[in-house]
Amino acid sequence: MHKIGIIGGGQLGKMMILDAKRLDYYFVILDPTKNCPADSIADEHIVAGFDDVEAIKQLAAKVDVVTYEFEHINAQALQMLEQQGHKVYPSSETLLHIQNKLVQKDWLRKHDIPVPDYVKVGNIQEILEAGKTYGYPIILKTCTGGYDGKGNAVIRQESDVQEAFEALGAGKLPLMVEEFVPFEKEVSILVCRSANGDIQVFPVAENVHVNSILDETTVPAVISEDSTKEAMDIARKTVQVFGCCGMLCIELFVKKDGHILVNELAPRPHNSGHYTIEGCYTSQYENHIRAILGQPLGDSSLIRPTAMKNIIGQSNGVANVQGLEEAYERPGVKIHIYGKEKVAIGRKMGHITATAPTIEEALESVRYAYSKLRLL
Template identity: 45%
Template sequence: MTAAGPILPGATLGVVGGGQLGRMFALDARRMGYRVVVLDPDPESPTGQVANDRIVAPYADAGAVRELVERCDVVTYEFENVNADAVATAEGAGHVRPGSGVLRIAQNRLLEKGALVENGFPVPEYVEVDTIADMVRGVEKIGTPAVLKTATSGYDGKGQVVLRSAVDLREAHASLRGQSEALILEAFVPFELEISVIAARGPDGDVACFPPSENQHVNGILDVSIVPARIPDEVRAAAVNMASEIADALDVIGLVAVEMFVTEDGELLVNEIAPRPHNSGHYTQDACATSQFEQLVRAICGLPLGSTSLLSPVVMVNLLGDVWSAAGGAPDWEAALGVRGAVLHLYGKSEARIGRKMAHINVTAPDVETALSRALEARERAAGRG
């Protein structure tokens, strides 16, 4: 791209990581007339199936990341655990957006909370933990219940244990030590509900936030997102404001998803951030003027950000591999799609394992309670239980 102008349709966009987020990014980018190249070790990855071209290599392969950057007008990534050093090196050869700065922060819960605190954003009380002695001191300071997490490479609730009492302390420490260089002990937040806001920010500093979604997790994995979130309007406004300020403070070019806890008295605490599209933003595909994936294309290309207005109440349900095993094979799509307003997004993964994200269904309806009951019904029908 020239220093001044946007990266226009016809240009080539790169994505590191070939999962469902990359796939949906690629589908929207191609709809808009871009070419897409994906870097993933699996040539038939969900993104590989829909991209124009593939670089088949491990994510950590610095040479491959550099090749991607050289071949593309701009490169993004669809998960945080790409090699930040490789990204930092490749940045010299072209555009990587969001940049390696925010990537490094998002990769490490200690750096992440440190950066948030430094910029004045509220987070749950936490301490860094290395030895068992740190753990004892940490529990004395924070109390129980508490959550012990690996500082790096946790996702979908993996790499964390809830400590109900000080008695579990040694066991918890032993179970996670070795999985990560550092551990973090956080106060367990007795939240009313969890929400997230996805902010988009362009190279000129323009920011647009999608409406907060209310997120319900099962076994640490997102299960359902409900929009509009059932929170007071002041809390909604505060959440959007906070996500927008975080995008600015961390100088994001692209998307940043901000997960937050809402406490009983309507206070917000930031749980974690992700500088990429987010599962809780899938509802935008069928209920917003612009999807989160198109917004990512616009943001990294320096195009005007799209409207984030919500066109309808909506509920997204995730379909894990569990639905396949309940159905005894392929889910009953015919039954699921018979539910009014249901839209299927299937990721093209060949193997359905328990706990693996395989698909999601968005259901729009005149009100959120109807959308919720229809979305749950669609999933039950898919599982052969409807």
């Protein structure tokens, strides 16, 4: 029996376990929260912080392979595991190239993968220089630690520079400025590479964000054949130049001329790939597990048009889901509740998926189900 360790016990870890339990694999998770989403279905749970090196060593000693469900972890601890002979996928080298957004962009640019223009900055003067170079608006980003819009600030004019600089730590964290891309659409593409070299690319998904948090995903993305091909080519090239084993999500901008720019990478299953559970022949979670075990990958093609809508917390308190009966009135709807004990404003609590003959019907179904659900 394969034994798999996951650093992180959130919803992504939970969905990996749900898919892999069909083959009776054994899972050990490491997460500081006792009742985290994956706790109820993991075989063992090491309750410890993500920077607890001894706990990470304990996890590795219990399993055949270690993976992780988010990238803000101690890459040096993963390097140590690899030096001790443990299998870690994605590797510490992949993580080190992706964890810092400046390093990530440098690596993409070095391999001729198209990205927005960017520059490293360390103080207000350098941000002002970048504003002159690119023209406003510009995006100020922390190089490490940001997600769901955290760690980003849009600077619309010169007078906003001071406030944005202070909001992102006033130079305590490494910073970069990116040119503002007036994109037509935000899309993402998932690609998986197995330890045996097998590669599967998932369909291009179209994403809509609200308050910098993913709100809805529809698949296939309504973009030109040329844009789709360009995204697919970028996905195959990127997963190889980063030496990634497992799932890689590539967030992309489709420019007005149809060309593609890479926004950011995540070396793991991704929120915008939740649709793959119902929408594809093999989900991102199953392929991730197959990949880290060196198995052939499953067919990643779309079964039929699919829509996904996130269930995001609108209040703070104890999570109590109501309205499932009404939400399930549409036959194509599937509801996923993550099992987080507390609801918080902006927190991802679950998601709804629907498949249908058309994207419009699938989207209408998930919106209908969402309107009936309440998190009290």
